[in-house]
Amino acid sequence: MWFRRDxxxxxxxxxxxxxxxxxxxxxxxxLDPRLTRNAGAARMTFLLxxxxxxxxxxxxxxxxxxxxxxxxxxxxxxxxxxxxVWCAEDFGPYGVExxxxxxxxxxxxxxxxxxxxxxxxxxxxxxxxxxxxxxxxFTPYSRSWLSHGWSEPIATPSPSxxxxxxxxSGELPKRPVVAARLAPPGEHAAQRRLEQFVDHVxxxxxxxxDRPDLDGTSRLSPYLKxxxxxxxxxxxxxxxxxxxxxRFRTELCWRDFYADVLFHRPxxxxxxxxxxxxxxxxxxxxxADVRFDAWAYGRTGYPIVDAGMRQLLEEGWMHNxxxxxxxxxxxxxxxxxxxxxxxxxxxxxxxxxxxxxxxGWQWVAGSGTDAAPYFRIFNPVTQGKRFDPHGDYVRxxxxxxxxxxxxxxxxxxATLRATVMSSVDYPPPIVDHAHERDAAxxxxxxxxxx
DNA sequence: TTTTGAGTTGTTCGA
DNA sequence: GTCGAACAACTCAAA
Numbered sequence: 369m370w371f372r373r374d375x376x377x378x379x380x381x382x383x384x385x386x387x388x389x390x391x392x393x394x395x396x397x398x399l400d401p402r403l404t405r406n407a408g409a410a411r412m413t414f415l416l417x418x419x420x421x422x423x424x425x426x427x428x429x430x431x432x433x434x435x436x437x438x439x440x441x442x443x444x445x446x447x448x449x450x451x452x453v454w455c456a457e458d459f460g461p462y463g464v465e466x467x468x469x470x471x472x473x474x475x476x477x478x479x480x481x482x483x484x485x486x487x488x489x490x491x492x493x494x495x496x497x498x499x500x501x502x503x504x505x506f507t508p509y510s511r512s513w514l515s516h517g518w519s520e521p522i523a524t525p526s527p528s529x530x531x532x533x534x535x536x537s538g539e540l541p542k543r544p545v546v547a548a549r550l551a552p553p554g555e556h557a558a559q560r561r562l563e564q565f566v567d568h569v570x571x572x573x574x575x576x577x578d579r580p581d582l583d584g585t586s587r588l589s590p591y592l593k594x595x596x597x598x599x600x601x602x603x604x605x606x607x608x609x610x611x612x613x614x615r616f617r618t619e620l621c622w623r624d625f626y627a628d629v630l631f632h633r634p635x636x637x638x639x640x641x642x643x644x645x646x647x648x649x650x651x652x653x654x655x656a657d658v659r660f661d662a663w664a665y666g667r668t669g670y671p672i673v674d675a676g677m678r679q680l681l682e683e684g685w686m687h688n689x690x691x692x693x694x695x696x697x698x699x700x701x702x703x704x705x706x707x708x709x710x711x712x713x714x715x716x717x718x719x720x721x722x723x724x725x726x727x728g729w730q731w732v733a734g735s736g737t738d739a740a741p742y743f744r745i746f747n748p749v750t751q752g753k754r755f756d757p758h759g760d761y762v763r764x765x766x767x768x769x770x771x772x773x774x775x776x777x778x779x780x781x782a783t784l785r786a787t788v789m790s791s792v793d794y795p796p797p798i799v800d801h802a803h804e805r806d807a808a809x810x811x812x813x814x815x816x817x818x
Numbered sequence: 819t820t821t822t823g824a825g826t827t828g829t830t831c832g833a
Numbered sequence: 834g835t836c837g838a839a840c841a842a843c844t845c846a847a848a
Contacts, residue, residue: 498846744829
């Protein structure tokens with residue numbers, strides 16, 4: 369049983385399938401340098417924590433190997449004399465290619481390769497328009513997604529069903545030391561958070577999901593990323609007649625939608641989905657690098673932007689509303705390539721998921737599916753006032769501004785005055801939003817007319 | 819094939 | 834202070 373993005377025992381079709389079809393299984397996880405190379409310490413720490421817990425659930429017999437799965441998996445199968453390898457399907461650009469190669473290699477040595485289940489409620493490729501084409505617009509996709517539906521969660525194997533071949537496990541790598549306050553890893557923590565979300569949060573999801581100062585979101589993204597919980601299990605707990613539940617279900621649909629889009633257009637992970645955006649002018653050079661660093665390390669002088677970027681560095685997570693604000697700032701105020709921001713997010717997010725991340729960024733940049741109108745440019749001050757009305761979120765992540773009065777905390781100029789008065793080290797705004805907004809609109813108009 | 823209705827998340831300006 | 838209009842067409846999906 370080759371675990372990948374399904375680090376759980378509950379509702380795991382491949383695990384159940386393998387246990388039913390065979391006398392005993394050998395659970396395997398492969399640390400693929402290709403996938404861990406771009407993951408920062410936060411995601412690696414979280415992943416290793418998930419593996420530690422999975423190992424405990426598997427009686428300490430999880431086999432961990434490092435290397436290219438194309439060699440590692442067939443070699444491990446031969447070593448243990450496996451007749452078959454079971455795993456879930458992967459629909460990412462790299463995963464698809466890798467699995468074809470693994471399948472071929474296994475076939476050559478007479479080992480069956482069976483893929484069942486996937487990390488999504490509705491698997492990529494399952495839904496097509498009436499003209500048999502992939503969906504490019506969210507709303508029709510979501511209608512189709514709802515009418516297609518999904519299966520109920522399947523039972524967790526009982527201890528007596530969990531027949532694991534006695535085999536010494538590979539050594540788990542040491543977890544990097546991370547100062548960050550990460551979400552607790554693993555399947556049990558995922559269940560706990562799901563309970564809490566269902567009991568106390570989701571009823572108010574509609575009104576509070578955009579408030580970074582409150583605990584108004586699911587915070588399930590890291591668990592969904594690594595499959596500590598499956599969306600089926602979450603959907604099973606929702607009551608669609610409640611508007612907050614319905615709203616959250618839509619967010620799970622977005623996750624499936626972007627996975628579907630990337631499946632049909634694997635190139636869109638690295639290049640604009642709309643090809644005419646290839647020539648969109650972005651800034652580069654030393655000045656651009658300076659601005660990027662100010663953004664990345666939370667020194668732009670715009671409090672809500674800096675709060676978000678610092679939360680990312682410390683927690684490996686950022687509130688969704690703030691992700692949009694900082695993304696808009698990078699693209700529309702700093703005129704930088706969305707891919708620079710997307711890469712930074714992928715390095716630092718615990719929940720960093722290629723499909724959701726790249727397409728979320730492309731949505732903001734305007735180059736993706738269902739793109740925002742080009743004139744929809746977030747004003748970081750207005751957004752801050754509207755969604756962090758008391759300034760609590762900014763005060764938490766930008767301690768320099770902790771003593772700013774509530775009415776001024778989102779105003780760069782006012783905070784500048786406050787910081788001069790108190791000689792606090794908070795930077796002045798690196799750009800003038802009104803000016804950069806006009807500059808961005810001009811560039812967008814140029815793209816349209818050429 | 820043609821037509822028609824519709825499309826996550828905003829801001830600014832002027833009445 | 835509040836409110837509605839302008840900002841732009843364009844393309845997708847289905848009837």
